[in-house]
Amino acid sequence: MADTEIVEKYTPNFEAWVQDFTEWQTRIGFDPSWLGDYRFDIKFDWDTAGETIEFGDFEGMPKWERRMQIPQQNIRDAIISMISVQGDTEFASVEQQNHLLATAPTEYDMKSALRIMCEEQRHGWQMAYVLCTYFGEQGVREASKLLERNAQDGTRILGSFNAPIDHWLDFFCFTHFIDRDGKYQLKMLSTSSFKPLAASMGPMLKEESFHLGTGANGLRRIVKQGVIPCELLQKYLNKWISTGLDLFGTDDSTSAQWAYVYGVKGRYDERESDVEADRAHLNEASRELYFQELREEMRRISAVRKEGEPELFIPSDKFNRGIGMYAGKNYTITGEKFDGSDEEYQDYLVSVLPTDEDEDKLMNDYMKKEWIQYREWKGKK
Numbered sequence: 001m002a003d004t005e006i007v008e009k010y011t012p013n014f015e016a017w018v019q020d021f022t023e024w025q026t027r028i029g030f031d032p033s034w035l036g037d038y039r040f041d042i043k044f045d046w047d048t049a050g051e052t053i054e055f056g057d058f059e060g061m062p063k064w065e066r067r068m069q070i071p072q073q074n075i076r077d078a079i080i081s082m083i084s085v086q087g088d089t090e091f092a093s094v095e096q097q098n099h100l101l102a103t104a105p106t107e108y109d110m111k112s113a114l115r116i117m118c119e120e121q122r123h124g125w126q127m128a129y130v131l132c133t134y135f136g137e138q139g140v141r142e143a144s145k146l147l148e149r150n151a152q153d154g155t156r157i158l159g160s161f162n163a164p165i166d167h168w169l170d171f172f173c174f175t176h177f178i179d180r181d182g183k184y185q186l187k188m189l190s191t192s193s194f195k196p197l198a199a200s201m202g203p204m205l206k207e208e209s210f211h212l213g214t215g216a217n218g219l220r221r222i223v224k225q226g227v228i229p230c231e232l233l234q235k236y237l238n239k240w241i242s243t244g245l246d247l248f249g250t251d252d253s254t255s256a257q258w259a260y261v262y263g264v265k266g267r268y269d270e271r272e273s274d275v276e277a278d279r280a281h282l283n284e285a286s287r288e289l290y291f292q293e294l295r296e297e298m299r300r301i302s303a304v305r306k307e308g309e310p311e312l313f314i315p316s317d318k319f320n321r322g323i324g325m326y327a328g329k330n331y332t333i334t335g336e337k338f339d340g341s342d343e344e345y346q347d348y349l350v351s352v353l354p355t356d357e358d359e360d361k362l363m364n365d366y367m368k369k370e371w372i373q374y375r376e377w378k379g380k381k
Helices: 012-028 073-103 107-134 136-148 168-189 195-225 230-246 254-261 279-302 342-352 356-364
Strands: none
Touching: 012 073, 012 107, 012 136, 073 107, 073 136, 073 168, 073 195, 073 254, 107 136, 107 168, 107 195, 168 195, 168 230, 168 279, 195 230, 195 279, 230 279, 230 342, 230 356, 254 279
């Protein structure tokens, strides 16, 4: 098993950033006392990062360990952009979910959500550390922006991380679908040609697995309890899954192609695959693996539903898309082209996505009952 290095001494640039981070916690209403003895350690798994570039035009060369080893400024910019986007999502999710701690259905769920928020902050720290330590003034500026943008103001980089998470059903959908997308992004960066970035991913992936498990476990407990009808649950699945699919980016993405050429970001199964990469369709390939994984997971979740309840399913990857070849096109949740006008399609969307009335029924009726199966917290008090 690979050893993980924990950084003990920080650079002055990062020390200054830590002060800004403390102010950010205060701004968003995250009480540092909630952390208990949790530490935002900077962790590197250098062994799993690899020594040589694994794909792209620089394949076989030593991985870059410092900024000046990166041969071109545009490659440096691409790496900084990747790190910035990843860090942005980590802090955004805490801004989105922080308010839910006060309304957790059980101690188990409250403690699980708090652990997730602690780990998301650590991941953001990790990305800020890499920016501040390895990329000079440009990195320091980008690290500062991680704390300046805010999900509640709608200024985070990716749309999913500006979306409101109004209640615990949204939270479980988010952790199941959106954090699962995050697992894909982290794994694609784990083979990066920039070694400090690749070495950051191993510890982050280990922690991310708990986030996915929390989402799947939460949805399974809701379905098993049977208070919230599967017909209503399906609407929330329809809402969040298209968002997760869009996070993989555009089809035929030139930025994904160049990231692969530079060795900055690989395929999800880069180390496992013996098939040559189709550089023109990298996003589509990763999205398809994600989509199939979702379908398998949902079959397991749906299997515990009460007798008489309809089967839960993953809607078509054509439905309600904002990015890619199906963006803005009228498809049903089962993938058929909608036969009707745009106005009629809007009426159709109202029937398959959560409405204000659905939200009211969920929060003021179903969630006033024992709506999720109880689970005891067995960790630290």
